[in-house]
Amino acid sequence: MAEAAAVREQGAQVAPPARSRPSWSWLGLVPFFLFCTAFMFLPVAFLVIGSLNDTTGNLTVKNYADLSTGIIPGAFANSIEISVVTAIAGGVFGFLLAASVILGGLPRILRTALMTFSGVASNFAGIPLALAFIFTVGATGFMTVILQGVGLTGYRGVNLTSKIGVEVVYMYFQFPLMVLIIAPALEGLRREWREAAENMGASAFQYWRHVALPILTPSILGTMILLFGNSFGAQATAFQLTGGTLPLVTLVISSQIRGDVLHNPGLGYAMAMGMVGIMGISIFLYSLLQRRAERWLRS
Secondary structure, X not given: OHHHHHHHHOOOOOOOOOOOOOOOHHHHHHHHHHHHHHHHHHHHHHHHHHHOEOOOOOEOOHHHXXXXXXXXXXXXXXXXXXXXXXXXXXXXXXXXXXXXXXXXXXXXXXXXXXXXXXHHHOOOOOHHHHHXXXXXXXXXXXXXXXXXXXXXXXXXXXXXXXXXXXHHHHHHHHHHHHHHHHHHHHHOOOHHHHHHHHHOOOOHHHHHHHHHHHHHHHHHHHHHHHHHHHHHOOOHHHHHHHOOOXXXXXXXXXXXXXXOOOOOHHHHHHHHHHHHHHHHHHHHHHHHHHHHHHHHHHO
16 A cells, blocks of 8 residues: 555556456356256256146145145155165165175176176166066066976065055165265275274274264265155156055055045145155265265365
8 A cells, every 4th residue: 555655646547447357157157047947947847836726726725734635644654664674674784785895805897797786777767677577576577487386386576566566666776876875985994994993902893883874974874865755756666566556655656636536736735745854854864874874085
């Protein structure tokens, strides 16, 4: 300031301050915000408006009150039960499989084969997956026919229309997804941590109990939450397997919106909002666990 005043007193012109150029880097976020608006905010707004209208288009909150009536509570219970069972079973099995291949010192070709299979199997779902199980282990599947031909005449195949049958099919894409997501966390375990534990006299069990598992627990639980959401939102596979005989929330929503017998779009939208709430809680919990897991990986 003193130098500027001295220059001004001498009659010299003071250069105007340089103007900062506008940054165009924020334009890179425009596609992201457009995507969120088109596929998240607008659909949720559509569900909110639809859930507050009755069959005649009048505003009402009765749709939310009706969520506790009929088969709706059972449908939510069935979907949550199947999602919890497949998330826990797929998470445990996928973790053990990934740990044995990545940390077990097995040949690298097995790791490559496992990751390739997991990438394919985790995306093999819907009607093709349901038909594959029906044609393989169903009542008339070729494995059922083979087993009956070798003497197991009492074997009738897997009952794929039951909750257990749906869980068995869902496991096909649940545990490969666990393998894909948990693999980076397993690779993030530093060799120095194990060497330090061994230098202090810790056994392999003590290392896993006091070092590795506490570090991996947020990642394991967070991935299981993702598996829960992956199963909770499945619709095509369950419909092809059960034909709608097993009440699941996704199937009941479809019946309410497009069905001939159960046709109450507003109630279907209210059920969808219930799913949005459950999925929102799942994403929130996953974010908390993932943030905690990243602290160890960055340290």
